[in-house]
Amino acid sequence: MIAMKESVTHRRKTGRPLSFDRDAALEKAMLAFWESGYETTSISDLTAAMGVTAPSIYAAFGDKKRLFLEALRRYAGDPADLEDIFDRAPTAREAVSRMLENAAKLFTGDLTPRGCLLASAVATGSKDAADVRDAAAQERRAIQQIVARRITRDVEHGLLPQTTRADVLANLAITVTQGMSVLARDGADRETLLDVARAAMVGWPPPGS
Numbered sequence: 001m002i003a004m005k006e007s008v009t010h011r012r013k014t015g016r017p018l019s020f021d022r023d024a025a026l027e028k029a030m031l032a033f034w035e036s037g038y039e040t041t042s043i044s045d046l047t048a049a050m051g052v053t054a055p056s057i058y059a060a061f062g063d064k065k066r067l068f069l070e071a072l073r074r075y076a077g078d079p080a081d082l083e084d085i086f087d088r089a090p091t092a093r094e095a096v097s098r099m100l101e102n103a104a105k106l107f108t109g110d111l112t113p114r115g116c117l118l119a120s121a122v123a124t125g126s127k128d129a130a131d132v133r134d135a136a137a138q139e140r141r142a143i144q145q146i147v148a149r150r151i152t153r154d155v156e157h158g159l160l161p162q163t164t165r166a167d168v169l170a171n172l173a174i175t176v177t178q179g180m181s182v183l184a185r186d187g188a189d190r191e192t193l194l195d196v197a198r199a200a201m202v203g204w205p206p207p208g209s
Helices: 022-036 043-050 054-061 064-076 079-088 092-107 127-156 166-185 190-203
Strands: none
Touching: 022 043, 022 054, 022 064, 043 054, 043 064, 054 064, 064 127, 079 092, 079 127, 092 127, 092 166, 092 190, 127 166, 166 190
């Protein structure tokens, strides 16, 4: 959610070598899903976006659902990287502030679709897409837990009041991020989202209070 991460190189165990750049094709698939959503993006849409044939997609990624889940993981990045960013930040407040500001910039990028793939690609859907929605929810929960752990650490170190509810503040950060995605999809510009990000931090207890 903070930034897209480069995915690890995948190797095929059997069969002929791929005739295309798998990583580049996955990036294009991610952008297609990000733009149009999981269920409304057809295999035809994906072949056009990725520049490969349908049989090549099935051979390299499996079915559309597997391709989407891999694209989702690419978008979300490695949770360990996010945890490291939060661990190295001076305070949880500063880490969350940076997260929201980065989200505002990502959601209004010139080279990517507007909004957040985690929020928009699976916002609605049929029962057949329930496991896909669950996967997106799991990614959000993983982020929430990283934020909550960092807040808890600040409480333990006296940087935040003992009465601070780490889970509530972490949920606030996720809620604001997802709301900013909706605003971006509705056409809000970057400065509007940055204003929302700054306003969201007003409700946080100041360090050392």
